Amino acid sequence: MSLRAAARAVGKRLAAAGHLNATLAWSDAELAAEADRVDAMPARGPLHGVPVALKDNIVTTQQPTTCGSRILAGYVSPFNATAVERLRAAGALIACKTNLDEFAMGSSTEHSAYGRVHHPLDLARVPGGSSGGSAALVAAGVVAAALGSETGGSVRQPASFCGVVGVKPTYGRVSRYGLVAFGSSLDCVSVFGRTVADAEQVLAAISGLDPLDATTADRPPLRPLPAPASLDGTTIGLPREYFPEDLHPGVKAGCAATIARMKELGARIVDVSLPHARYAVPTYYILAPAEAAANLARFDGARYGVRATTDGDVRALYRATRGKGFGPEVRRRILVGTYVLSAGYHDAYYNRAQAVRARIAADFAAVFASGVDLLFTPTTPTPAFKAGEKTGDPLAMYLADIFVCSANLAGLPAVSIPVGRFEGLPLGGQLMAPPFEEAGMLAHAATLERHLDATREVAP
Amino acid sequence: MNVSAGDVIHVARLAELAVDEADLPVLTAQMDRIVGFVAQLAEVGDLGEVGSFVAGPDRARLRPDRVNPVPMALTPAAIAPEFIDGFFVVPRLLVMDES
Numbered sequence: 021m022s023l024r025a026a027a028r029a030v031g032k033r034l035a036a037a038g039h040l041n042a043t044l045a046w047s048d049a050e051l052a053a054e055a056d057r058v059d060a061m062p063a064r065g066p067l068h069g070v071p072v073a074l075k076d077n078i079v080t081t082q083q084p085t086t087c088g089s090r091i092l093a094g095y096v097s098p099f100n101a102t103a104v105e106r107l108r109a110a111g112a113l114i115a116c117k118t119n120l121d122e123f124a125m126g127s128s129t130e131h132s133a134y135g136r137v138h139h140p141l142d143l144a145r146v147p148g149g150s151s152g153g154s155a156a157l158v159a160a161g162v163v164a165a166a167l168g169s170e171t172g173g174s175v176r177q178p179a180s181f182c183g184v185v186g187v188k189p190t191y192g193r194v195s196r197y198g199l200v201a202f203g204s205s206l207d208c209v210s211v212f213g214r215t216v217a218d219a220e221q222v223l224a225a226i227s228g229l230d231p232l233d234a235t236t237a238d239r240p241p242l243r244p245l246p247a248p249a250s251l252d253g254t255t256i257g258l259p260r261e262y263f264p265e266d267l268h269p270g271v272k273a274g275c276a277a278t279i280a281r282m283k284e285l286g287a288r289i290v291d292v293s294l295p296h297a298r299y300a301v302p303t304y305y306i307l308a309p310a311e312a313a314a315n316l317a318r319f320d321g322a323r324y325g326v327r328a329t330t331d332g333d334v335r336a337l338y339r340a341t342r343g344k345g346f347g348p349e350v351r352r353r354i355l356v357g358t359y360v361l362s363a364g365y366h367d368a369y370y371n372r373a374q375a376v377r378a379r380i381a382a383d384f385a386a387v388f389a390s391g392v393d394l395l396f397t398p399t400t401p402t403p404a405f406k407a408g409e410k411t412g413d414p415l416a417m418y419l420a421d422i423f424v425c426s427a428n429l430a431g432l433p434a435v436s437i438p439v440g441r442f443e444g445l446p447l448g449g450q451l452m453a454p455p456f457e458e459a460g461m462l463a464h465a466a467t468l469e470r471h472l473d474a475t476r477e478v479a480p
Numbered sequence: 481m482n483v484s485a486g487d488v489i490h491v492a493r494l495a496e497l498a499v500d501e502a503d504l505p506v507l508t509a510q511m512d513r514i515v516g517f518v519a520q521l522a523e524v525g526d527l528g529e530v531g532s533f534v535a536g537p538d539r540a541r542l543r544p545d546r547v548n549p550v551p552m553a554l555t556p557a558a559i560a561p562e563f564i565d566g567f568f569v570v571p572r573l574l575v576m577d578e579s
Contacts, residue, residue, distance in 0.1 A: 081554070098554040191535040205535045231543055235536035302518040313495060320496065335496065343498025351497060352507070355488065356514055358495040372521050378533040379524070415513055431535040 023069045027055035030071045033162040040138045042153035044076045045083035046116030054113045065111030073166035076117040077200040088122040088132035091345030092325040101198020103209045103226040110225040118153030122347045126150045127420040131349040145404040148178030155182040158212045165222045166212045171203045173424025175210035176436035180399035180448025183438045185219045187211045190455045191431035192237035195230030203311035206428045216466040245459045247466035252286035261297040262397035269480035270442025271398045278439045278449045294383040300426040306373035313357030381430040388454045399436040399448035433458045438474035483512040
């Protein structure tokens with residue numbers, strides 16, 4: 021059977037979801053061409069005909085890649101990202117490019133030059149970010165799965181807000197070739213799915229060594245494991261730093277119900293401590309802006325995208341292009357990153373943050389070495405917040421990542437799954453595992469998913 | 481006060497970023513709060529001899545030392561605004577024109 025009909029159905033769903041402002045580029049003609057391409061493949065791949073959306077900081081030759089920024093308006097990459105090539109080889113149907121916080125900097129997808137993304141269940145709220153467009157499309161049932169990217173939780177946080185599954189792999193599991201760089205020591209191509217199994221199939225297809233990215237690990241691609249019938253024999257740690265007294269009552273209730281279900285399923289639950297976890301957000305907001313300031317230096321009006329007109333010299337051209345091309349959050353982070361790297365401050369900020377990052381990673385290693393198989397935490401401190409609620413206060417926005425960014429700092433795999441709802445809004449729970457233990461982590465997440473009613477309202 | 485307007489102007493110059501004078505007071509206040517927040521890492525105390533954490537593999541597999549074609553969807557000539565005799569044609573820099 022031809023995939024043309026399936027592609028038309030995807031186009032209808034994309035058009036119907038237009039009010040979410042979740043897409044940046046798609047067309048019926050491209051969908052039809054994708055259907056024909058997959059139909060013409062000599063053998064069916066593992067993702068044959070599965071529609072997958074791509075965050076618009078993952079480069080493709082068929083559509084522009086804007087990173088949600090004016091500075092890259094109309095930019096078309098001459099090559100596809102490795103993750104895109106692997107999706108295509110697996111038979112996936114590339115559905116569209118999705119809206120995002122500019123250059124993946126944000127936690128609400130309000131910082132896009134192309135307008136904010138709306139939460140599919142409540143248009144007045146945000147879908148989380150920075151991969152909010154991808155999360156919203158999966159939650160709205162437009163696509164089966166989507167790629168996002170994580171630097172500090174940008175897939176798990178919107179997955180939690182939107183009530184879908186978000187998986188961040190171990191750093192090095194998936195090639196970053198063709199992912200527009202933000203914080204190179206933190207960035208990971210990551211996956212959204214409606215279920216753990218859907219997300220895992222996509223992750224398996226894109227994972228593995230890539231000669232075009234020297235930071236990919238020399239390991240075979242991820243091989244999914246069957247979900248166990250119970251959690252017998254599994255030790256799950258609850259880091260006490262992730263369950264503060266003032267945790268949002270809905271989030272607290274959702275986590276408590278999930279922990280109770282894990283116990284019923286046979287898991288051994290233990291309290292653990294990650295003493296440096298409280299420093300994860302400040303550490304992240306030194307290292308990520310520092311790396312961003314270096315990575316975004318290439319966008320100067322001379323090589324990519326748009327160029328400002330100026331009467332001055334070449335430096336005036338750079339300054340005018342960057343000043344007008346970048347939005348306020350990106351400008352802020354470039355300035356903070358430049359500040360912490362500048363003479364006189366480098367040791368106090370950047371070098372210190374590198375040392376604290378090592379301590380954070382060592383805390384995780386010690387907990388896993390003590391016999392803990394997985395860690396469970398809330399994914400976000402609150403359910404989805406209202407649009408505009410945090411845009412005037414960058415620091416309040418940064419704290420939305422408080423439970424997710426430590427996995428990026430330590431390079432660990434983590435998954436957010438829906439665990440219930442509070443006042444109609446989805447809540448997410450997070451499992452974290454030792455490096456390269458995605459298969460076991462996702463098998464246990466699938467077991468838990470099977471025994472949780474993610475649409476059930478929790479009672480604080 | 482961690483960050484002054486002068487600091488913002490200085491780092492904006494280092495970052496090759498034009499900042500509107502009208503935006504300067506708000507930007508300075510926001511940067512001051514952010515830098516004040518991240519400065520809490522000073523609380524961690526003496527970190528002793530902690531090496532940097534390096535994400536990713538300890539070492540990369542060596543590849544054969546040979547030149548492979550880069551899989552480009554478009555040829556360099558298709559990307560370039562102008563491409564003559566195998567060379568990209570770039571505009572002269574304005575400072576060079578002045579000299």
